[in-house]
Amino acid sequence: MTYSGRIGSVVLAFLFGALTATxxxxxxxxxxxxxxxxTITTAVPFLMISPDARAGAMGDVGAASDPDGASIxxxxxxxxxxxxxxGFAVSxxxxxxxxxxxxxxxxxSGYGKIGKxxxxxxxxxxxxxxxxSITFTDQNGGTIGDFTPNEFAIDLxxxxxLSEEFSGGIALRYIYxxxxxxxxxxxxxxxxxxxxxxxVSFYYQTKRVEIGGRKSVISAGLNISNIGSKMSYTQTNxxxxxxxxxxxxxxxxxxxxxxNSIAAFFDINKLMVxxxxxxxxxxxxxxxxxxxxxxxxxxxxxxxxxxFGQIIAGQDPNRSVPNAMFTSFGDAPGGSKEELKEIxxxxxxEYWYNKLFAIRAGFFHEDYTKGNRQFFTVGAGIRYNxxxxxxxxxxxxxxxxxxxxxxRFTLTFDFExxxxxxxxxxxxxxx
Numbered sequence: 001m002t003y004s005g006r007i008g009s010v011v012l013a014f015l016f017g018a019l020t021a022t023x024x025x026x027x028x029x030x031x032x033x034x035x036x037x038x039t040i041t042t043a044v045p046f047l048m049i050s051p052d053a054r055a056g057a058m059g060d061v062g063a064a065s066d067p068d069g070a071s072i073x074x075x076x077x078x079x080x081x082x083x084x085x086x087g088f089a090v091s092x093x094x095x096x097x098x099x100x101x102x103x104x105x106x107x108x109s110g111y112g113k114i115g116k117x118x119x120x121x122x123x124x125x126x127x128x129x130x131x132x133s134i135t136f137t138d139q140n141g142g143t144i145g146d147f148t149p150n151e152f153a154i155d156l157x158x159x160x161x162l163s164e165e166f167s168g169g170i171a172l173r174y175i176y177x178x179x180x181x182x183x184x185x186x187x188x189x190x191x192x193x194x195x196x197x198x199x200v201s202f203y204y205q206t207k208r209v210e211i212g213g214r215k216s217v218i219s220a221g222l223n224i225s226n227i228g229s230k231m232s233y234t235q236t237n238x239x240x241x242x243x244x245x246x247x248x249x250x251x252x253x254x255x256x257x258x259x260n261s262i263a264a265f266f267d268i269n270k271l272m273v274x275x276x277x278x279x280x281x282x283x284x285x286x287x288x289x290x291x292x293x294x295x296x297x298x299x300x301x302x303x304x305x306x307x308f309g310q311i312i313a314g315q316d317p318n319r320s321v322p323n324a325m326f327t328s329f330g331d332a333p334g335g336s337k338e339e340l341k342e343i344x345x346x347x348x349x350e351y352w353y354n355k356l357f358a359i360r361a362g363f364f365h366e367d368y369t370k371g372n373r374q375f376f377t378v379g380a381g382i383r384y385n386x387x388x389x390x391x392x393x394x395x396x397x398x399x400x401x402x403x404x405x406x407x408r409f410t411l412t413f414d415f416e417x418x419x420x421x422x423x424x425x426x427x428x429x430x431x
Contacts, residue, residue: 057379058348059362197228
């Protein structure tokens with residue numbers, strides 16, 4: 001694996017608490033169906049962390065949920081249907097606190113409608129991820145220096161209603177990742193990684209559907225996010241994919257009466273980047289591996305003799321971004337069986353009382369061979385005048401999980417409500 005690839009893998013493992021990849025004994029005549037773990041790694045995986053408490057309380061769903069201040073992350077096109085004319089949200093997530101005390105994700109987003117008819121919305125966001133203080137050492141254990149790795153992404157999106165029930169949206173993104181502080185590692189100079197990316201999204205929401213005489217809303221959303229250039233952390237030509245992702249979701253909201261409503265949402269998402277192939281383990285030049293042992297033989301091309309190292313299952317991961325996106329639905333070494341395992345599932349429920357108080361719950365499932373993130377989520381939200389507060393709590397399905405006890409907090413601010421409040425004060429003021 002390249003140096004930049006190693007950095008991306010280490011960070012991914014840090015973020016999601018993935019265990020070291022292991023595999024069953026595989027030889028040239030065996031298929032990848034026998035592989036136990038074949039996790040897809042990318043650079044800047046922090047882009048895939050749920051930034052807000054509302055979606056985080058519903059199992060990380062967001063493609064087709066009601067639009068809010070954080071919709072630019074989940075589906076930018078939803079912003080065309082947001083009710084308020086202007087607002088912003090601030091979110092904070094202490095991350096992996098079961099492992100380390102100082103990793104956190106901060107997120108701020110804002111939006112405003114433009115045009116006389118209110119069919120267009122501009123949005124922007126800033127996502128900042130700090131990995132805490134790290135002491136770098138050399139091979140002998142000597143201290144090289146202290147550094148606080150950090151990453152951030154700046155987004156700008158535009159959404160427009162194409163009809164009363166359908167909208168489209170795009171988002172542009174600048175990504176910056178500084179994981180090493182420019183230190184020299186093994187004779188190789190490092191640098192911050194930078195990339196540009198874009199999202200293309202669509203959203204459908206029924207204008208009015210009645211079930212049992214009560215109003216209901218059916219929604220669907222599609223977002224292909226982080227379509228962009230590869231990223232490198234060294235001066236070499238070796239680059240890593242950023243997490244290009246396909247997300248599709250559906251939703252159903254039912255108004256029980258004038259004050260109570262309940263909604264259910266379901267998302268699927270899949271990374272549109274190469275799946276690590278299986279290499280011929282007999283071509284290893286690393287003598288630490290005994291003959292026939294394929295531990296680490298998945299996608300670790302730097303351990304192979306470049307004159308050999310034939311791929312025996314899957315496709316060469318060294319390909320262009322457009323090619324990788326289109327072939328990512330059929331490049332897994334285990335065939336369609338493994339491809340299905342790369343689809344993550346999320347389901348969420350949300351109950352609102354009088355648009356003032358919400359209770360939420362959800363579940364997220366990722367196959368154990370692809371990272372094993374499986375957890376329940378719960379949360380609540382409250383709206384009071386111009387402010388709103390949401391929180392979410394993550395409950396992993398297994399104990400001693402790095403994600404356990406994860407909390408998210410989001411504070412929202414409604415400029416329109418603030419404006420109305422000021423106007424009411426003026427109207428009620430004595431002459």
